[in-house]
Amino acid sequence: SRRRHTRLQGDWSSDVCHLVCDEKQQISSEALEACRIAVNKHLTNTVGKDAYHIRVRVHPFHVIRANKMLSCAGADRLSSGMRHSYGKPIGVAARVDIGQILLSVRAKDAAEPNVVEAIRRGKFKFAGRQKILKSLKWGFTKYPRAEYVRLRKSGELSADGNIVKVHNRHGLLENNALYLAGQE
Secondary structure: OOOOOOOOEEEEEEEEEEEEEEOEEEEEHHHHHHOOOOHHHHHHOOOOOOEEEEEEEEOOEEEEEEOOOOOOOOOOHHHHOOOOOEEEEEEEEEOOOOOEEEEEEEHHHHHHHHHHHHHHHHHOOOOOOOEEEEEOOOOOOOEHHHHHHHHHOOOEEEEEEEEEEEOOOOOOOHHHHHHHHHOO
8 A cells, every 4th residue: 555654653663863954044845855855765775665754844835936037139128127027936945944844754763873864965955054953752743752651651642643642531431541441
């Protein structure tokens, strides 16, 4: 099935590395795609096709336009200069701030050097400065590693596809997973 990559369990990988932007800039959709392809290619060759999960965290919503100018002989007679200079769309870009995460990759702890190298290769597709940071969280969740393990053992978290589901103490008792597991 083609959807197996998105259905990998949340417990499957604990290590996450981020590519973080260090400048306020615009990154074109072509550069984002080139970075994704470079990271994907390196990780496929080193850790295997099903052993990682890439998430591109920025989206190119900003439309870039250009006011096309004539460059032939006598162009000054034909063109209107800056009059009505709203340009034609030529592409889209993502506007990013300092400290914004561009790309995240999760994999097993053993694959961390390969993930860092793949992100380093993807960095070359962007202008400006970027940093590679290792996350202290478990996978793409919001929980630190030790807390995640504790919550999974207590039954408050359960794997739900590539994320985790939080079982809080609201609702009917017969629907409550913690109650059914004998935790309450």
